[in-house]
């Protein structure tokens with residue numbers, strides 16, 4: 001009997017330590033993030049980073065030969081649940097996006113030379129990276145429509161295209177660019193990945209796109225999302241990352257585990273919002289009782305707890321399946337948690353914000369920022385609708401329309417069949433003797 005929901009004691013110790021250090025050393029820095037420059041913030045995190053390294057928890061998503069722990073997805077998931085509680089925590093643990101995902105791509109597909117030149121400096125924090133795939137003119141949810149082209153010209157590739165939402169693009173030292181190398185190939189073998197140093201002639205960072213999360217105009221800040229034009233960008237043949245035509249395959253290898261990490265981080269955010277919801281409901285009084293005594297608020301608390309528990313179990317199960325049967329085996333589970341987890345995050349933060357009234361809407365509480373953050377989760381890394389569609393298609397493969405045009409469970413038809421099947425018994429039980 002192998003069902004087991006426990007965490008091994010040594011790892012639980014790490015988790016307990018992480019929870020404590022993130023709460024005590026990282027959460028307080030959030031409140032200073034507007035008065036400190038990014039580099040100052042990172043310097044303030046340095047003592048925690050030191051402790052994280054000493055514990056062997058730095059960049060834990062990587063394999064041991066790259067300085068990580070080779071933890072499976074279940075352990076990483078449990079870690080991400082804690083890291084998700086603060087936007088700063090991933091920086092303390094060496095696995096902040098997009099550098100963490102890009103380092104995984106380089107580890108997976110990079111040549112020894114590419115690892116030397118890009119991966120190791122990235123892991124050391126000496127350079128920054130961006131992943132440049134989404135285009136304003138084509139649907140990101142259907143990447144087979146990509147228009148950015150890379151054409152071979154002698155020993156070089158020439159890249160032309162228009163991208164946006166390349167997170168950290170304006171501060172990156174290099175960009176991992178997805179471009180079509182063979183438009184005639186099968187749908188998922190048309191694109192390839194290239195490593196493009198940001199100072200390559202023809203790379204134009206047009207702007208950082210203001211968003212719901214960061215609605216003000218800003219330039220070259222950590223976490224910004226860049227619009228980029230690639231015009232006649234020439235890179236050598238060895239800029240190709242992985243095999244020609246393997247762009248989607250590599251992206252999938254990165255995105256599947258990434259979705260587990262996202263979902264567990266969202267649970268960390270949800271939990272923090274939930275704690276605020278419960279605490280404030282006990283404090284605020286209206287119409288003769290605290291909010292905690294109103295049935296609606298009690299429903300919010302119970303529904304949130306149930307949704308978070310469900311999302312947590314589903315996500316850890318997906319992680320376990322990935323660890324046990326491989327990345328591809330958990331495809332359906334990953335799609336399920338991607339849209340379900342994003343919905344839970346949204347709902348829990350929304351209720352927590354609502355219970356706080358105007359205080360929740362104000363920046364005196366972190367809830368409005370959580371709400372803006374939560375909204376994007378419903379479409380980045382695949383919109384809800386696409387994941388639902390994918391899950392439904394996979395499920396429907398196990399069904400077929402009933403022969404004869406009558407639903408299998410149609411009661412009159414079943415009754416008729418039962419009468420025939422049990423005719424001899426029916427005769428006995430309905431006779432009068």
Ligand SMILES: Cc1cc2nc3c(=O)[nH]c(=O)nc-3n(C[C@H](O)[C@H](O)[C@H](O)COP(=O)(O)OP(=O)(O)OC[C@H]3O[C@@H](n4cnc5c(N)ncnc54)[C@H](O)[C@@H]3O)c2cc1C
Nearest residue numbers: 131132133134139140141165166167376379380381383385
């Ligand atoms: C915070 C943030 C960070 C990001 N970082 C990066 C990054 O670093 N690099 C990068 O390349 N990209 C990045 N992106 C872009 C992101 O990956 C895309 O936004 C996402 O893939 C969706 O693509 P799209 O925006 O073009 O939406 P579209 O594909 O145009 O979809 C628009 C809407 O159409 C609907 N829709 C689509 N397909 C279906 C369907 N089959 N059925 C029903 N409805 C459907 C959905 O409601 C969807 O939201 C980021 C986005 C955000 C918000």
